[in-house]
Amino acid sequence: MNNNSISIELKNVTKNYKMPKGEHFQALKPLNLTIKSGECFALLGHNGAGKTTIISLLAGVNKPTTGDVFINGLSVTNNSEKTKRMIGVVQQELIADSFFNLPTMLSIQSKLSGVKPDKNWINFLLEKLQLLEHSKKTTRELSGGMKRRMMIARSLVHKPQILILDEPTAGVDIQLRQSMWKFIEELHQNGLTIILTTHYLQEAEDFCSRIAIMKNGEIVTLKENKELLSLGGKHRVSCLIEVPNVKQWIETNSKYLKENSIIFESVKNVSSSTGDLKISINYEQGEMSSFLTSSRKLSEISNKLHLRISEIFTESPGLEEVYMKINDGNIKI
Numbered sequence: 001m002n003n004n005s006i007s008i009e010l011k012n013v014t015k016n017y018k019m020p021k022g023e024h025f026q027a028l029k030p031l032n033l034t035i036k037s038g039e040c041f042a043l044l045g046h047n048g049a050g051k052t053t054i055i056s057l058l059a060g061v062n063k064p065t066t067g068d069v070f071i072n073g074l075s076v077t078n079n080s081e082k083t084k085r086m087i088g089v090v091q092q093e094l095i096a097d098s099f100f101n102l103p104t105m106l107s108i109q110s111k112l113s114g115v116k117p118d119k120n121w122i123n124f125l126l127e128k129l130q131l132l133e134h135s136k137k138t139t140r141e142l143s144g145g146m147k148r149r150m151m152i153a154r155s156l157v158h159k160p161q162i163l164i165l166d167e168p169t170a171g172v173d174i175q176l177r178q179s180m181w182k183f184i185e186e187l188h189q190n191g192l193t194i195i196l197t198t199h200y201l202q203e204a205e206d207f208c209s210r211i212a213i214m215k216n217g218e219i220v221t222l223k224e225n226k227e228l229l230s231l232g233g234k235h236r237v238s239c240l241i242e243v244p245n246v247k248q249w250i251e252t253n254s255k256y257l258k259e260n261s262i263i264f265e266s267v268k269n270v271s272s273s274t275g276d277l278k279i280s281i282n283y284e285q286g287e288m289s290s291f292l293t294s295s296r297k298l299s300e301i302s303n304k305l306h307l308r309i310s311e312i313f314t315e316s317p318g319l320e321e322v323y324m325k326i327n328d329g330n331i332k333i
């Protein structure tokens, strides 16, 4: 697999949906996007941001209103049969429309995708997705989490070069979610290009090298994973403190805390034994001396203010924090 070749390209794409009274709703504003072969790319955004609309254009299910989508250089509009074979899509909605058992359903799906069924590959998929023991069940007899895994097997049965995962782990328990990701990661290591939409931001943070955030039909941020995370701010050493009246305490001490570069916030939903005020100091990640200096300062200040520290810990800004800040307009991009 050539890692520099372009796998997916959206050129000046817009998408309008026709509404019942004849008016149009613009679900995608003019959009340009390229995704390279072998990339694992995350498409994030609030409900209704336009993620599934993009996927439906890539899959050739919908046509763009303007512009065009290219898969491995082929226009989806003009070559939808060919481009469909290059893509596997795990849709958001659970589909279980078959009375056939899993291997039979996968063989049929293979033929529908224009590929001769490969029994070894089908067995391999069932084994990797922990479905082998459920082989005799029809898709209707599967649980929600099993159906989700069955849909992954179905999307891969024709050995596509691109896998599109539209919220693939919704309803899957933590243990199976981890083994599912282990398998997807294995496929990715073997060159599969992956596009992921998910509301579990940790998955995007852990697996994707580039992340796009959508808002109202537009990509508002598109960055390398690390670069995006760095927007969240510095690493912090923090402690939780028990104070009887947080609001009043902050009012009394905020001047002193600000002068000493202490970040402070009231913490909700913690039990009274762990306190309800959090104070933190930034430190440079990877620099032990900076961490020690900040920790020492935090202890000194809590001694000075006669505070009883109940817990001390480090915090690093995760994707969830960055995402919330971008959405709330607290990070300017």
Ligand SMILES: Nc1ncnc2c1ncn2[C@@H]1O[C@H](COP(=O)(O)OP(=O)(O)OP(=O)(O)O)[C@@H](O)[C@H]1O
Residues within 6 Å of the ligand: 017, 018, 019, 025, 027, 045, 046, 047, 048, 049, 050, 051, 052, 053, 054, 092
């Ligand atoms: N067939 C349709 N007809 C009319 N409007 C549609 C249609 N499909 C989607 N929309 C609208 O387009 C916008 C984008 O929807 P889309 O499904 O792409 O969002 P999404 O980012 O995938 O959301 P979610 O996270 O909820 O899945 C929404 O306002 C939605 O109501």
